[in-house]
Amino acid sequence: MYLYMNGEMVREEEARISPFDHGFLYGMGLFETFRVYEGHPFLLVDHLERLNSSLEMIGIRKSLNKDEVIQVLKLLLKKNRLTNAYIRLNVSAGVGAVGLPVEPYEHANVMMFVKPLPEAGGPTEKEAQFLKLSRNTPEGPLRLKSHHYMNNLLAKKEIENRTDVEGIFLTEDGWIAEGIVSNIFWVIDNQLFTPDLGTGILNGITRSFIKELASKKGIQVKEGFYKTDVLNTATEVFVTNSIQEIVAISKVDSLVFPGVKGELFRMLHQAYQMYTNSLWSRKEIN
Known part of the structure; x- marks a missing residue:
């Protein structure tokens, strides 16, 4: 190459x-x-x-x-x-x-x-587990996509070489943060939730795109500080990044979710695919 x-x-x-x-x-x-x-x-x-x-x-x-x-x-x-x-x-x-x-x-x-990479295919799903290793705090006032990746590498060792599992970080205070290589979302009462940037997470490009896409579809998006028990009432969970797009989560530890059968996930995934060959910025979503 x-x-x-x-x-x-x-x-x-x-x-x-x-x-x-x-x-x-x-x-x-x-x-x-x-x-x-x-x-x-x-x-x-x-x-x-x-x-x-x-x-x-x-x-x-x-x-x-x-x-x-x-x-x-x-x-x-x-x-x-x-x-x-x-x-x-x-x-x-x-x-x-x-x-x-x-x-x-x-x-x-x-x-x-x-x-x-192959051509984009259909929806995919993984399992997820909360990591024992805490998410480190950003090196500066906010997390950048920088060369500082030891925290992620050490976290990857917890899930070993499994490609069907994403590890989910918690902060030292126990707030849900983000995945090893992803941002996390969940659905409660047809509303979309994701951790606040104040937890020290990366403001992912796909995270921002999904928030904008959901808002355009009339879905309320809420950001905040959430403990793991919030997922007890969630009906769907998914993670996002720029290479894997949107990945449905079928299980988080012992909690079971619909994975690719989730209604909101399927709608967002279908809408996502409509833009991949043309969009330069999330600001162009109509």
């Missing part, structure tokens, strides 16, 4: 970064993962807005615009002969002296790589 790195297309086995890149030394790097459907980068504008805002927040002087990313993406897809793909767009701080600088980073490393 070929990847893009700082203006060049290189074979993945030939890609190199310096050991003095602060993205490696200190975790000063950010990334976005998104999905391409038949050549269309779904919600690309939303991903770039989050990335650019986060880069400014941590002092990496780099901003990526839609046109340049599309140009690179087209070349990358063509080079790898793909039309449906997983994309990771990564920006690291770049080379710096050993130590903790306070000045902005001026020479970021930009990388984009792809993995093939």
Whole structure:
């Protein structure tokens, strides 16, 4: 496979970064993962807005615009002969002296790589379990999609290599937070609930899209701080991320849910599929 790195297309086995890149030394790097459907980068504008805002927040002087990313993406897809793909767009701080600088980073490393994906299929479901490991608090005022992933990696060890299970974090205070690689939603009395950003979760792009989509469908969305017993009265549960889309949950620990048979899940999943080949931002939902 070929990847893009700082203006060049290189074979993945030939890609190199310096050991003095602060993205490696200190975790000063950010990334976005998104999905391409038949050549269309779904919600690309939303991903770039989050990335650019986060880069400014941590002092990496780099901003990526839609046109340049599309140009690179087209070349990358063509080079790898793909039309449906997983994309990771990564920006690291770049080379710096050993130590903790306070000045902005001026020479970021930009990388984009792809993995093939099949065409989008029908609805899918998993089981879920609450993790013993607590969700760590964000490194700054809010959680960024950064290189700091040890908490997620350690959590993944709890569920081992099972691909049919998602682990759900709780905060140290016992609030429902998010999945290892997802945001979580549930349904009570035909209303949609999801944890508040104040729990320290990532403001997922698909999370925001689902909230907007549900609102357009006349479904009230509530965000707050919830303990695990709230699921005792829930009628549906699902999780979201940009690659897996919406995944129905059939079981959380001992609680059983309808999974892909859930009415609200099915409606949202069907609506989601209508937009994947055309939408640039959730703001375009009509």
